[in-house]
Amino acid sequence: MTSTVCNPTTTPSSHPSFLFPQITSCKTIRDLHQVHAHFIKTRQIHDPLAAAEILRFYALSTHRSIQCARSVFTQMEKPNYFSWNTIIRALAESSVNDHSLDALFFFSQMVADGSVEPNKFTFPSVLKACAKMGNLEVGKCVHGMAVKFGLETDGFVVSNLVRMYVMCEVMEDANLLFSRSVGDFGVLNGRKQEGNVVLWNVIVDGCVRVGDFRAARELFDKMPHRSVVSWNAMISGYAQNGFLKEAVEMFRDMQIGNVCPNYVTLVSVLPAISRLGALELGKWIHLYANKNGIGIDDVLGSALVDMYCKCGSIEKALLVFEQLPKRNVITWNAIISGLAMHGRVEDALDYFSKMEQAGVLPSDVTYIGILSACSHAGLVEKGRSFFNHMVNVVGLEPRIEHYGCMVDLLGRAGLLEEAEELILNMPIQPDDVTWKALLGACKMQGNIDMGKRVAEILMDLAPRDSGSYIALSNMYASMGNWEEVAKVRLRMKDMDIRKDPGGSSIELDGAIHEFVVEDDSHPRAGEIHSMLEEISEKLSLEGHRPNTTQVLLNMDEEEKQSALRCHSEKIATAFGLISTAAQTTLRIVKNLRICEDCHSSIKLISKIYKRKIVVRDRKRFHHFENGLCSCKDYW
Structure with missing residues (x-):
C-alpha cells in the first residue's frame, strides 16, 4: 500500500475520508486498531493526511479513544491546524473533567509552537473547556486572544464566548456580548439575525441558570426564531426550579407552535407532570414517544415509571418497568419508592430482592424508599434491619433522609423516646x-x-x-x-408568619383544576356546593359523624362541621363526581397530609358513589374503594 499525497486544491472527493476508506469502514475500536497497526507497519502513518484521519477517528468517532488519540497526536512530527483542533476538541468535549484542563494545555502548546495559528475552529473548543471548568480568568485571556486574531465577530466564537461567561455566571459580560452581537448580526458572516438561534439559546439558558426567569421568558418571547433547544431550555428550567405549571404550559405552547418535542423535551417535562399528578398528559407523552420512535431507554423509562407512580397509576408503572430492555439503579429506585408510596410494602421489598438478584447495587436512595415502605406499614423490626444492613453490610453512610425515615418509622409506631x-x-x-x-x-x-x-x-x-x-x-x-x-x-x-394554605387539584381532560379550603372561585362553584350538600346528607345516612376534633379553632359545633365539609380534597372530590361519568376513577393531589375526617369521609364516598378515588397527599397515596383504603388506616 503506497502513500497518497493530497493536493490542497482537490475536489471534495479527495477529502481524507475518501482517500482512506479502510478507516471509515471500521465498525469497532478493534478494527481501527488493526488499520492503525497496518499503517504503522507500512509507514503510511507518516503521511500527514493518514495520521490526521486516524487521529480524527480515535478522537471524534463513535469508536473514540482519547488515550489512543493522544498517542497518535504526540507522535506527529508537525501537526497541522486540523490535528491541533481535533485533539483540543476531543478533550474539550470529553465527559472526564480533567480532560478540559488537558484541552487548555494543548491549546497553550499550539500557541507556543507557533507553526500554526489558532483559528475560528479552535476557539469554540477552548472556550468550551473554560466553561466546563468555570475558569473565568483563563476564559478572559482566551477572549483577548480571539480579539487579537480578529475572530471576535465570528458567530461560533461569539456563541461560545457568551456560553463561557454564562457558565461562569458573569451575566453582565454575557449580556453585553449578546446585545452587541444581536445588534450587529445583520453583517456578521453574511448571516441574518434570525439565523443566530444558538446565541439566543445560550443567553436564555444563562438567565435560567442564575434563576432570572423573568428575563429568560422576555428573551424567549423576543427570539426571532426558536429551535427545539430553545423550548427545552425553558421547560427544563421551569421544571427543575419548581415552576411546574409554567413548564407544562410551555410544553403545550411548544406543540401549538408546531415544534416537535424530542427525547430531551420528554425527559425534561415528565418531572413537572409527575409532581402535578397530571396523568392524562403523562399518558399522552408515553404514547407520543412510542408513535414517534423515541426510544424508551433507562433514562426516559425511569422518568415514565416515576410519572406513573406519582400520578397514581402504579399498575402502569409496573408494566413500563417490566417492558424496559435495560434498567439502571434510578429505574429500580423509582419503582421501589413508588410501590412504597402506594402502600404496596411487600411488593417494594420483593422488588428490592429482585434488584439485588439482578446484580444492581442499591444506592442510598434505594434505602430511603425501603425505609419509607417500612414506615408506611409500621414494620419497625424490618426497618431497623434494613438500616443496619445499609450501614454495616453495604457500607453506605446514612444521610439525613435515612435518619428522618427511621424517626418517622419509630414515631408512627409510638416509640417516641x-x-x-x-x-x-x-x-x-x-x-x-x-x-x-x-x-x-x-x-x-x-x-x-x-x-x-x-x-x-x-x-x-x-x-x-x-x-x-x-x-x-x-x-x-x-x-x-x-x-x-x-x-x-x-x-x-x-413575626408575619403565615400558614401554608391547604390545596387540592384534580386533572380532567388534560386540564388541572385547583381548589383551596372553602373555595367558591370555580366557574361551577354552585354545582360543587350542591354536590357537597348531597354528599353530607348521604354520609349522614350511612352513620358518618363529622370528626370535629380535626377543627382546631374556637368555634361552635355547627361551624366546625361546615368547615370540615369545605376541605379542599372534598371540594375536588365533589367536582370530580359532577364532571365525570359513573365509575370513572378520580385522582386527587393534596399538598398537605389528609385529615382524619376527610379520610373517613372519602372511604364512605367511594362506597356510596361506587367510585375508586385515589388521593395523593404530602406523604403517600390512598386508594379508596368500596369503603376501604389501601393504607389500612395507618398513615
Missing part, C-alpha cells in the same frame, strides 16, 4: 425535616409535653417556617387551651 434518642445521638446535625417527623408523631400519639419541646426546637431552628407554630397551636387546641393557642397565633402575627 427511641425516636428522640436517635435524633440526639445522630453523627450529623439534625435538620428541621427530621424534627418535624418527630413533631408529627407527637401530634399523632398525643404526647403534648414532648411535642411542645420539639416545637420550640423547631422554632429556633427554622423561625420562619409556619409548620412548627401551627403544630404547637393545634396541640394546645386539642387540649382546649385557647389561651395558649392565642399566644402562638399572636407570635405568628408579630
Whole structure:
C-alpha cells in the first residue's frame, strides 16, 4: 500500500475520508486498531493526511479513544491546524473533567509552537473547556486572544464566548456580548439575525441558570426564531426550579407552535407532570414517544415509571418497568419508592430482592424508599434491619433522609423516646425535616409535653417556617387551651408568619383544576356546593359523624362541621363526581397530609358513589374503594 499525497486544491472527493476508506469502514475500536497497526507497519502513518484521519477517528468517532488519540497526536512530527483542533476538541468535549484542563494545555502548546495559528475552529473548543471548568480568568485571556486574531465577530466564537461567561455566571459580560452581537448580526458572516438561534439559546439558558426567569421568558418571547433547544431550555428550567405549571404550559405552547418535542423535551417535562399528578398528559407523552420512535431507554423509562407512580397509576408503572430492555439503579429506585408510596410494602421489598438478584447495587436512595415502605406499614423490626444492613453490610453512610425515615418509622409506631434518642445521638446535625417527623408523631400519639419541646426546637431552628407554630397551636387546641393557642397565633402575627394554605387539584381532560379550603372561585362553584350538600346528607345516612376534633379553632359545633365539609380534597372530590361519568376513577393531589375526617369521609364516598378515588397527599397515596383504603388506616 503506497502513500497518497493530497493536493490542497482537490475536489471534495479527495477529502481524507475518501482517500482512506479502510478507516471509515471500521465498525469497532478493534478494527481501527488493526488499520492503525497496518499503517504503522507500512509507514503510511507518516503521511500527514493518514495520521490526521486516524487521529480524527480515535478522537471524534463513535469508536473514540482519547488515550489512543493522544498517542497518535504526540507522535506527529508537525501537526497541522486540523490535528491541533481535533485533539483540543476531543478533550474539550470529553465527559472526564480533567480532560478540559488537558484541552487548555494543548491549546497553550499550539500557541507556543507557533507553526500554526489558532483559528475560528479552535476557539469554540477552548472556550468550551473554560466553561466546563468555570475558569473565568483563563476564559478572559482566551477572549483577548480571539480579539487579537480578529475572530471576535465570528458567530461560533461569539456563541461560545457568551456560553463561557454564562457558565461562569458573569451575566453582565454575557449580556453585553449578546446585545452587541444581536445588534450587529445583520453583517456578521453574511448571516441574518434570525439565523443566530444558538446565541439566543445560550443567553436564555444563562438567565435560567442564575434563576432570572423573568428575563429568560422576555428573551424567549423576543427570539426571532426558536429551535427545539430553545423550548427545552425553558421547560427544563421551569421544571427543575419548581415552576411546574409554567413548564407544562410551555410544553403545550411548544406543540401549538408546531415544534416537535424530542427525547430531551420528554425527559425534561415528565418531572413537572409527575409532581402535578397530571396523568392524562403523562399518558399522552408515553404514547407520543412510542408513535414517534423515541426510544424508551433507562433514562426516559425511569422518568415514565416515576410519572406513573406519582400520578397514581402504579399498575402502569409496573408494566413500563417490566417492558424496559435495560434498567439502571434510578429505574429500580423509582419503582421501589413508588410501590412504597402506594402502600404496596411487600411488593417494594420483593422488588428490592429482585434488584439485588439482578446484580444492581442499591444506592442510598434505594434505602430511603425501603425505609419509607417500612414506615408506611409500621414494620419497625424490618426497618431497623434494613438500616443496619445499609450501614454495616453495604457500607453506605446514612444521610439525613435515612435518619428522618427511621424517626418517622419509630414515631408512627409510638416509640417516641427511641425516636428522640436517635435524633440526639445522630453523627450529623439534625435538620428541621427530621424534627418535624418527630413533631408529627407527637401530634399523632398525643404526647403534648414532648411535642411542645420539639416545637420550640423547631422554632429556633427554622423561625420562619409556619409548620412548627401551627403544630404547637393545634396541640394546645386539642387540649382546649385557647389561651395558649392565642399566644402562638399572636407570635405568628408579630413575626408575619403565615400558614401554608391547604390545596387540592384534580386533572380532567388534560386540564388541572385547583381548589383551596372553602373555595367558591370555580366557574361551577354552585354545582360543587350542591354536590357537597348531597354528599353530607348521604354520609349522614350511612352513620358518618363529622370528626370535629380535626377543627382546631374556637368555634361552635355547627361551624366546625361546615368547615370540615369545605376541605379542599372534598371540594375536588365533589367536582370530580359532577364532571365525570359513573365509575370513572378520580385522582386527587393534596399538598398537605389528609385529615382524619376527610379520610373517613372519602372511604364512605367511594362506597356510596361506587367510585375508586385515589388521593395523593404530602406523604403517600390512598386508594379508596368500596369503603376501604389501601393504607389500612395507618398513615
